[in-house]
Amino acid sequence: MKGIILAGGSGTRMYPITKSISKQLLPVYDKPMIYYPLSTLMLAGIKDILIITNPEFITFFEKLLGDGSHLGISIKYEKQTEPKGIAEAFLIGEHFIGDSEVCLILGDNVFYGEGFTQMLQECTKIKNGAKIFGYYVQNPTSFGVVEFDEHENVISIEEKPEKPKSNYVVPGLYFYDTQVTKIAKKLTYSQRGELEITDINKEYMMRGDLKVELLGRGFAWLDTGTSEGLHEASSFVQTIQKRQGLYISCIEEIAYRMNYICQNQLHELAKGLKNTDYGEYLINLSNERKL
Incomplete structure (x- = not known):
């Protein structure tokens, strides 16, 4: 399986901080934000990774991460000239993906919890269909909301519904089989002018091939796409690291623990x-x- 980190976008929700820099290069406590999604892919056992970002920021990411060989992985880069939706990542990364399964993670998502590594590695075994995640929140109206049956089959997905059918929202981490690029090519732009990841998930749902993996009560999912979210995530990472003395999303340590180096x-x-x-x-x- 291959991995894609979508680190594009204009970052307008964080202006003026992001007027001259990619938000994924901002610090989440003691590390660049991009370390967190990168560490998720590495923990999943994914070593072939594509970072998609704005043309003007590629050199910054290359200076930070290089080709990944020092971590025992491979990192490539592609440009997203303008933000046309999450699902565009599969069109930009079509050549990179080839005939492989793929995991897509958004560049501003932070995950932390016991058993996450094992969960990720199970997801990489997917051969047919797709798997998304469900995270319980108090107010789901600001997110994509997922409804599912007792067998964790998805039965509805709604984007920012006024009357949510569940309290489970979909974080920016997705696992897909080899059909995802073909599905992405058939999408039409939404009213906001984007290729929606929700539309891809709905297609898999209609085929009966979309499963949801629930992240339990002891799990943390943090969206760092706003100034408030960035501050909260930094405080969370600082608290855990200071109390335990163990680092979160330390990519060098992960490379070592995973026997990449x-x-x-x-x-x-x-x-x-x-x-x-x-x-x-x-x-x-x-x-x-x-x-």
């Missing part, structure tokens, strides 16, 4: 960051015996 490679990466708490954490990790 060896202990010596981790140590070399850590040396370049030695003047920071982040680097010290990696140095200590590289000096420990691997569990």
